[in-house]
Structure formats: C-alpha cells, structure tokens
Amino acid sequence: MSEPITVVVTGAAGQIAYSLLYMISRGEVFGKQQRINLHLLDIPPMMGVLEGVVMELGDCALPLLNKVVPTSDPAVAFKDAAAAFMVGAMPRKEGMERKDLLSANVKIFKVQGEALDKFARKDVKVLVVGNPANTNAIICSHYAPSIPKENFTAMTRLDQNRAKYQIASKLGLPVDAVKNVIIWGNHSSTQYPDAKHAVVTVNGASKSAWDAIGDAAYLQGDFISTVQKRGAAVISARKMSSAMSAAKAACDHMHDWWNGTPAGEFVSMGVVSDGSYGMPKDIVFSFPVEIRDKKWSIVQGLSIDDFSKGKLDITAKELLEEKDEAMAVCNQD
Known part of the structure; x- marks a missing residue:
C-alpha cells in the first residue's frame, strides 16, 4: 500500500457525493493500492447529514479508506489536497436567471479557489x-493563481458517457x-456531441461509428438533442437530477487524468482553451484530450466540417457570455 493521498469532495452530503464517495473509497479512481484520506466539505446546516455519511463510510469497512474528515471549513478541507471533486454548487431554482446562478456560484468558488491556493498541493487535480461547471472552473482557477490553469477542469464525461450509450444502443x-x-464546448444544452470521429468494434473489426449507423439525419439531429437534453429527461422521470451517472462520470474523468488514456483513445474534458480549433482562448471548453503522466493535451488535427464548426461557435459564444458575466461579478468584489 502506498502513502495515503488527500482527496476532497465538496457538497459531500449531497446526492452525487453519496454515490461518488463509495466509488473513490473502493479504489475505482486512484487504484486498488492507493490509500485515501477523504476530506468532506459541506455547509454548516448539512453537518448532521454529513455525519450520517461518515458513519456509513465507516460501516462499509473499506480497506483503502485511511481517514475521513467532515468539515464546513475550506481551510481544513483543502489542506494538502492531491485531488478535489468540486461537486457542491448553487443549483438553479425555478425562476432563477442565469446571472443569479452565476453570482451565487462566484461567491462559492471564490472562497474555495482561495482555499485551494493557500492549502492544497500545487499539483492538485x-x-x-457543480454547474455551470465550465464557468465555475474558470472562477476557481482565477482565485487560485499559484496553481497552474491546466489543473482546473470541468466535467463533460457524463455527456460523453451518455453519447457513447446512445451509439451503442x-x-x-x-x-x-x-x-x-467527443463532447465539444459547454456542459449545457449548447454542447455539441460529435460522432464523426467515433469508432465502433463490430465482430472484432473497427469501423467508423458514422458509417456503421449510416444515418446522417439521426446523427445530426436526434442523437445530438437526446444527449443535450438527457439531464432534463432524467429530472422529468426521476424528479431529481442525475446523481449515480454523474458520480460515475466524475470517477471516469479523474481516473483517466490520474492514470492516462489508452493508446489511440481520447476522452472529453472541459479544459482551459489555448485557441485550438479556432475556439476563444481562456474559457473552459470541452475538447477531446489524451492524457500521459497525469497531463492532458488537446487532440489536434481532427477534421471539422461546416456543420460541426457552426455547433462549436454556438457553444463558444455561450461560454464567452458566461465568463463575462462571472468575471463582472468577480470584479465587483
């Protein structure tokens, strides 16, 4: 067994964390030999609920779980953190304007960014x-200037998993x-699920998913809208937002960031744009990435047709607007 690493989960008393904490503690993210110190952050009114979660983690008798620290203090939570799952965010409520949501989340991610800056390891992942994830990641990075920008990512793996399932089924x-x-752009209804570069294995042979499906109208229509609206469909059916699938996607994202991607495969991550594919710089935009030695790099040279370019421009425009609104709130401080 290796020395324990500190892993932070925010919003730790919530629905997503309830599935996520078990997966992390079982070794599904950092490996079956890696012991974990779990730091669980939530707001003071949730401390009673969080105590129940801590009891359950103990009752799971998980060999890799070295220590659990429940807290409402970001300074305690982010101390020596090697990895942080930022799940806690202000959810959008009925009648709430996007700028109201952004304003509430700027306050949350400012405090947590500053705590990461002061207390976490400088190589923290x-x-x-928590939504709006791409813009929350930019805010968090803004308030943690001593940590490299590439160490802040947003989750679009849930959208990728949803898209993968649609093609498979x-x-x-x-x-x-x-x-x-590939999922390009924002984790929102403007995201662009792209099957153009997807590969499927049929009877032991690899072929283009596009050719295997052979239905451009579907792949440019219902496929895209189904993935874009899947979160809303889950809420409609379950009366609660995606939790188990979101937790699984968070584990997939961090697992690949920690362990690397297989040769010839790439995954979607919201990362700080360097201008690749003509997208604006310095927004957190979902790109296809390959990962080696815990460092991601954007996959280059993929062909982008006019249909795809139009979709990329729409989601980039939304991200620029979100960033501008969020930074305006930051600048009021």
Whole structure:
C-alpha cells in the first residue's frame, strides 16, 4: 500500500457525493493500492447529514479508506489536497436567471479557489462538477493563481458517457465497443456531441461509428438533442437530477487524468482553451484530450466540417457570455 493521498469532495452530503464517495473509497479512481484520506466539505446546516455519511463510510469497512474528515471549513478541507471533486454548487431554482446562478456560484468558488491556493498541493487535480461547471472552473482557477490553469477542469464525461450509450444502443453493441465520441464546448444544452470521429468494434473489426449507423439525419439531429437534453429527461422521470451517472462520470474523468488514456483513445474534458480549433482562448471548453503522466493535451488535427464548426461557435459564444458575466461579478468584489 502506498502513502495515503488527500482527496476532497465538496457538497459531500449531497446526492452525487453519496454515490461518488463509495466509488473513490473502493479504489475505482486512484487504484486498488492507493490509500485515501477523504476530506468532506459541506455547509454548516448539512453537518448532521454529513455525519450520517461518515458513519456509513465507516460501516462499509473499506480497506483503502485511511481517514475521513467532515468539515464546513475550506481551510481544513483543502489542506494538502492531491485531488478535489468540486461537486457542491448553487443549483438553479425555478425562476432563477442565469446571472443569479452565476453570482451565487462566484461567491462559492471564490472562497474555495482561495482555499485551494493557500492549502492544497500545487499539483492538485481539480475537477468541477457543480454547474455551470465550465464557468465555475474558470472562477476557481482565477482565485487560485499559484496553481497552474491546466489543473482546473470541468466535467463533460457524463455527456460523453451518455453519447457513447446512445451509439451503442443504436447499434446493439456493448458500450465498451464504442470509443472516441467527443463532447465539444459547454456542459449545457449548447454542447455539441460529435460522432464523426467515433469508432465502433463490430465482430472484432473497427469501423467508423458514422458509417456503421449510416444515418446522417439521426446523427445530426436526434442523437445530438437526446444527449443535450438527457439531464432534463432524467429530472422529468426521476424528479431529481442525475446523481449515480454523474458520480460515475466524475470517477471516469479523474481516473483517466490520474492514470492516462489508452493508446489511440481520447476522452472529453472541459479544459482551459489555448485557441485550438479556432475556439476563444481562456474559457473552459470541452475538447477531446489524451492524457500521459497525469497531463492532458488537446487532440489536434481532427477534421471539422461546416456543420460541426457552426455547433462549436454556438457553444463558444455561450461560454464567452458566461465568463463575462462571472468575471463582472468577480470584479465587483
């Protein structure tokens, strides 16, 4: 067993964390030999609920779980953090304007960014799950200037997993027969799920998912809208937002960031744009990335047709607007 690493989960008394904490503690993210100190952050009114979660983690008798620290103090939570799952955020409520949501989240991610800056390891891997995830990641990075910008990412893996499942089910294949589906842009209804570069394995042979499905109208229509609206469909059916699938996606994202991507495969992550594919710089934009030695790099040279370019421009415009609104709130401080 290796020395324990400190892993922070914010919003730790919530629905997503309830699934996420078990997966992390079982070794599904950092490996079956890596012991974990779990730091669980939530707001003071949730401390009673969080105590129940701590009891359950103990009752799971998980060999890799070295220590659990429940707290409402960001200074305690982020001390020596090697990885942080930023799940806690202000949810959008009925009648709430986007600027109201951004304003509430700027306050949350300012405090947490400053705590990361002061107390976490400088190589901490920060995954923002709480929405609006892309813009929350920019805010968090803004208030943690001593930590490299590339250490802040936003989760679009849930959208990738959703897209992968849609292709697999359309073709009657297991999901592990589908790879290299891309989510471009924002984790919002403007995201662009792109099957153009996806590959499927059928009867032992690899082929283009686009050719295997053979239905451009579907791939440029219902496929995209189904993935874009999947979160709303889950809420409509379950009366609660995606939790188990979001937790699984957060684990997938951090697992690949920590352990790397297989040769010939890439995954979607919201990362700080360097201008690749003509997208604006310094927004957190979901790109296809490859990961080696815990460092991601944007996959270059993929062909982008006019249809795709139009979709990328729409989601980039929304992200620029969100960033401008969020930074305006930051600048009022």
